Amino acid sequence: DAGITQSPRHKVTETGTPVTLRCHQTENHRYMYWYRQDPGHGLRLIHYSYGVKDTDKGEVSDGYSVSRSKTEDFLLTLESATSSQTSVYFCAISAERGGYGYTFGSGTRLTVV
Amino acid sequence: AQKVTQAQTEISVVEKEDVTLDCVYETRDTTYYLFWYKQPPSGELVFLIRRNSFDEQNEISGRYSWNFQKSTSSFNFTITASQVVDSAVYFCALLTNAGNMLTFGGGTRLMVKP
Numbered sequence: 001d002a003g004i005t006q007s008p009r010h011k012v013t014e015t016g017t018p019v020t021l022r023c024h025q026t027e028n029h030r031y032m033y034w035y036r037q038d039p040g041h042g043l044r045l046i047h048y049s050y051g052v053k054d055t056d057k058g059e060v061s062d063g064y065s066v067s068r069s070k071t072e073d074f075l076l077t078l079e080s081a082t083s084s085q086t087s088v089y090f091c092a093i094s095a096e097r098g099g100y101g102y103t104f105g106s107g108t109r110l111t112v113v
Numbered sequence: 114a115q116k117v118t119q120a121q122t123e124i125s126v127v128e129k130e131d132v133t134l135d136c137v138y139e140t141r142d143t144t145y146y147l148f149w150y151k152q153p154p155s156g157e158l159v160f161l162i163r164r165n166s167f168d169e170q171n172e173i174s175g176r177y178s179w180n181f182q183k184s185t186s187s188f189n190f191t192i193t194a195s196q197v198v199d200s201a202v203y204f205c206a207l208l209t210n211a212g213n214m215l216t217f218g219g220g221t222r223l224m225v226k227p
Contacts, residue, residue: 033215035217040122040219041219042117042119042204042206042217042218042219042220043204043206043215043217044217045214045215045216048214058214059214088156090158092215101146101148101160101163101208102215103160104150104157104158106156106157107156107157107158
């Protein structure tokens with residue numbers, strides 16, 4: 001396997017609670033990404049990181065924050081979860097910009113009730 | 114801005130039929146990369162192919178083939194003699210050389226019935 005793991009794999013949480021999802025890689029790749037997958041929308045980028053402490057917003061960043069204090073870990077936090085954030089979240093890694101393509105984690109299914 | 118459109122949301126075929134999944138993309142960049150990913154019912158994303166904008170050669174890999182046409186901004190995917198195991202959601206995606214973001218189409222759910 002590519003050396004990317006997401007935790008937890010499944011989570012149910014209540015509206016208004018904070019939630020943190022973790023992405024861990026063993027490939028020493030520079031770029032890490034968080035996507036969410038919703039029916040009809042494919043995957044949409046939430047945030048990405050291009051190095052330790054270097055992050056930027058994606059297409060659907062409202063309500064999410066990220067942190068990357070180590071090369072191998074990229075955390076996605078929902079400060080106050082809402083039902084609209086019920087989704088499947090995928091982490092991805094890439095060695096460089098451009099056409100190298102991404103390797104995806106197995107996904108985290110988050111349900112906000 | 115870049116955009117990927119997969120107009121077919123669901124396709125149903127009978128085993129052994131050929132099926133083509135359509136992908137149309139938009140970008141102003143001259144250097145870009147196109148991808149296809151497969152998402153089986155288990156949920157993981159499986160990389161199938163990458164094609165750069167300078168290589169318009171069609172590619173064949175077993176029962177899979179891809180037709181890249183810059184003139185129509187399309188990168189279509191054909192499965193020959195489909196099998197039940199091909200049942201999955203298939204995503205087309207675009208990455209520009211200047212961008213940091215892999216942009217996905219909405220996906221096509223393929224159901225292959227025995």
